[in-house]
Amino acid sequence: MRVVTDPAELRQASPPPLVLVPTMGALHAGHLALVRRAREAAGPDGTVAVSIFVNPIQFDRAADLEAYPRPLEADLDRCREAGVDLVLAPQAGAMYPPDRSVTVLETSLSKTLCGATRPGHFDGVCTVVLKLFNLFRPAAAVFGEKDFQQLAIIRRMVRDLDVPVDIIPFPTVREADGLAMSSRNLRLSQEQRADAPRIHRSLRHAAGRPDREAMVAAAREGIESPLNRIDYLELVDAETLQPHPDPGRRALLAAAVFYGEVRLIDNQPVAPAAG
Ligand code: AMP
Numbered sequence: 001m002r003v004v005t006d007p008a009e010l011r012q013a014s015p016p017p018l019v020l021v022p023t024m025g026a027l028h029a030g031h032l033a034l035v036r037r038a039r040e041a042a043g044p045d046g047t048v049a050v051s052i053f054v055n056p057i058q059f060d061r062a063a064d065l066e067a068y069p070r071p072l073e074a075d076l077d078r079c080r081e082a083g084v085d086l087v088l089a090p091q092a093g094a095m096y097p098p099d100r101s102v103t104v105l106e107t108s109l110s111k112t113l114c115g116a117t118r119p120g121h122f123d124g125v126c127t128v129v130l131k132l133f134n135l136f137r138p139a140a141a142v143f144g145e146k147d148f149q150q151l152a153i154i155r156r157m158v159r160d161l162d163v164p165v166d167i168i169p170f171p172t173v174r175e176a177d178g179l180a181m182s183s184r185n186l187r188l189s190q191e192q193r194a195d196a197p198r199i200h201r202s203l204r205h206a207a208g209r210p211d212r213e214a215m216v217a218a219a220r221e222g223i224e225s226p227l228n229r230i231d232y233l234e235l236v237d238a239e240t241l242q243p244h245p246d247p248g249r250r251a252l253l254a255a256a257v258f259y260g261e262v263r264l265i266d267n268q269p270v271a272p273a274a275g
């Protein structure tokens with residue numbers, strides 16, 4: 001496995017096709033499932049690449065950026081064991097010149113859900129992902145459906161800017177009790193960790209309700225606990241991410257929930273017949 005910290009070293013060619021898994025590190029079984037999917041797409045002779053970069057420009061809260069776990073050595077061990085060929089783990093200074101002045105701006109899909117409460121977040125995500133695409137020049141890149149809005153926005157960016165990268169989605173990987181795996185789970189107290197599976201459980205049960213109001217009400221009732229605070233809970237169109245989806249279209253029940261300073265997200269698809 002080749003590990004580089006200087007993005008310029010990526011100019012050295014790797015066997016094609018190259019399939020990229022962009023991450024912020026603190027790798028868990030969810031990330032490793034994306035790596036396996038990348039290997040499937042790259043084939044045994046292609047290159048599976050992982051980027052590990054806690055991207056400062058996508059954080060809206062300084063405390064969240066500071067507290068984000070960075071267990072680099074353990075991450076590299078996991079990548080090695082998973083058969084990754086190439087890792088980029090740069091410092092922020094190597095990615096962003098101090099006088100940088102160009103950003104990717106998304107003006108529609110990023111206005112709801114996480115984008116509504118995290119201003120600038122998805123512009124930071126788009127900017128770093130486009131940079132990673134330019135550095136690695138991958139044939140394909142794998143993104144998790146846990147971050148459904150991110151996936152939709154990356155797809156839109158690739159479409160609108162004619163970026164020649166196939167976007168491969170991957171279903172949410174969960175702990176045995178249903179909690180969506182996340183690097184942020186490491187920051188939950190034991191009590192918060194025991195409470196957090198209610199998010200997935202409630203979204204799943206609520207998605208079976210006959211109409212939108214009942215769905216959102218049931219999910220809210222199930223998720224709320226003395227240990228958390230709901231940031232948002234919404235039923236949105238699965239493609240446009242706009243609220244109040246047409247009952248005939250695929251929808252998504254999506255939530256962000258704070259446990260103390262730790263913000264967890266999850267989502268549940270809703271069949272088109274509902275509503
Ligand atoms: P992150 O390191 O949290 O930025 O995530 C890197 C990639 O892994 C993103 O495409 C995420 O959507 C994906 N990912 C993170 N957690 C999960 C999970 N539990 N299941 C599936 N994909 C995930």
